[in-house]
Amino acid sequence: MFDWLKNVNENNEGYLVEENNGGQEELTIEKTIIVENAQHTLITDFFLHLHKSNTSISHIPIADKTTKDIIEKQIVPFFSECKLVRREDNSSIVEYMISKPIVAPKYENKVLESLNLQTSPSLFISKEFIVDSSKIEKINDLSLKGLIEFLRKCYQKEGFTIAVLLRFEDSLKENLAVRFFSGVCNELRLATNRQNVIYLDMYF
Known part of the structure; x- marks a missing residue:
């Protein structure tokens, strides 16, 4: 057994x-701009499944330009609350915070x-x-x-x-x-x- x-x-x-309340690094939070050419994929569905409740929040670190593009086209357009978290000096984007899905899983x-x-x-x-x-x-x-x-x-x-x-x-x-x-x-x-x-x- x-x-x-x-x-x-x-x-x-x-x-x-x-x-998890994050580290001590100074960060700023701003609303995101919804991009065009949204793509509903299994990546979209995975995060939709994580948000059965409107109270849950996902933090998605941005690793590189490719992952940022995926987040903005395949995740962000399908949630009503999406925010960018930047370093205080605005030198780089740290992560996205998403919550409140507006569609159901497709696949x-x-x-x-x-x-x-x-x-x-x-x-x-x-x-x-x-x-x-x-x-x-x-x-x-x-x-x-x-x-x-x-x-x-x-x-x-x-x-x-x-x-x-x-x-x-x-x-x-x-x-x-x-x-x-x-x-x-x-x-x-x-x-x-x-x-x-x-x-x-x-x-x-």
């Missing part, structure tokens, strides 16, 4: 998730659907595990290639965490999302609240 998981900290007694994708994404996750984590990818029967989904390349570029430094609700049981290793992301991430972690997996941490 669970031979595909490695406990991150055997002595961990659980902890509350702290909200069907079994991997994304199997994540069972949540917008109001539990704040208590009892255990964290690293997925041993050598024990997982990995799958490929070429339709998600663009999404993975985007996430890898934007979140390479700090990783990417998503809130999910998946029953914590041995059969979870058959979940399509676990099988897919264990193959494309350098490290995949599961955070649980005893009964359920509530977060997936992806490190690229």
